[in-house]
Amino acid sequence: MSTPPAPPTDPEQDRAWRERLSPEQYQVTRLSATERPFSGKYWDHHDPGAYRCVCCGAPLFTSDAKYDSGCGWPSFTAPAPDASVAEHVDRSHGMVRTEVRCAHCEAHLGHVFPDGPGPTGLRYCINSASLDFEAQADKPPPSSPPGDSSR
Numbered sequence: 755m756s757t758p759p760a761p762p763t764d765p766e767q768d769r770a771w772r773e774r775l776s777p778e779q780y781q782v783t784r785l786s787a788t789e790r791p792f793s794g795k796y797w798d799h800h801d802p803g804a805y806r807c808v809c810c811g812a813p814l815f816t817s818d819a820k821y822d823s824g825c826g827w828p829s830f831t832a833p834a835p836d837a838s839v840a841e842h843v844d845r846s847h848g849m850v851r852t853e854v855r856c857a858h859c860e861a862h863l864g865h866v867f868p869d870g871p872g873p874t875g876l877r878y879c880i881n882s883a884s885l886d887f888e889a890q891a892d893k894p895p896p897s898s899p900p901g902d903s904s905r
Contacts, residue, residue, distance in 0.1 A: 773808075794882025796885055805828070805834075806888060807861045812838035818872065832874050
């Protein structure tokens with residue numbers, strides 16, 4: 755774990771993020787804000803698929819690792835196997851926590867806590883505003899064996 759990145763200082767990059775993201779997405783991902791509990795679009799979302807970084811599209815979490823922790827934010831037991839997730843020490847607000855960021859673009863995602871269910875015992879508490887959801891594509895029906903005339 756390392757110290758979290760500083761807020762953006764490049765005016766051009768900051769302007770690009772402001773233009774690309776909604777005000778809430780910008781506040782959460784670029785300035786490390788937190789959305790109110792039970793207010794985000796994914797806290798009670800149960801469709802199968804993948805959650806990606808709203809800023810850069812990097813893979814972060816899958817619906818297989820998502821669970822209802824009762825905290826009001828999307829909760830996951832682990833990042834996706836191919837995830838771009840980095841952890842940093844967060845000493846803000848008079849606490850010591852583990853912040854979770856996108857390893858690709860440094861977007862603030864949320865925090866990880868050691869109070870989750872097995873097998874990891876972790877609760878990745880993530881802001882909906884930092885996520886995009888990609889629904890799992892429906893699998894095509896199995897093909898009929900050759901010579902099957904039931905179609």
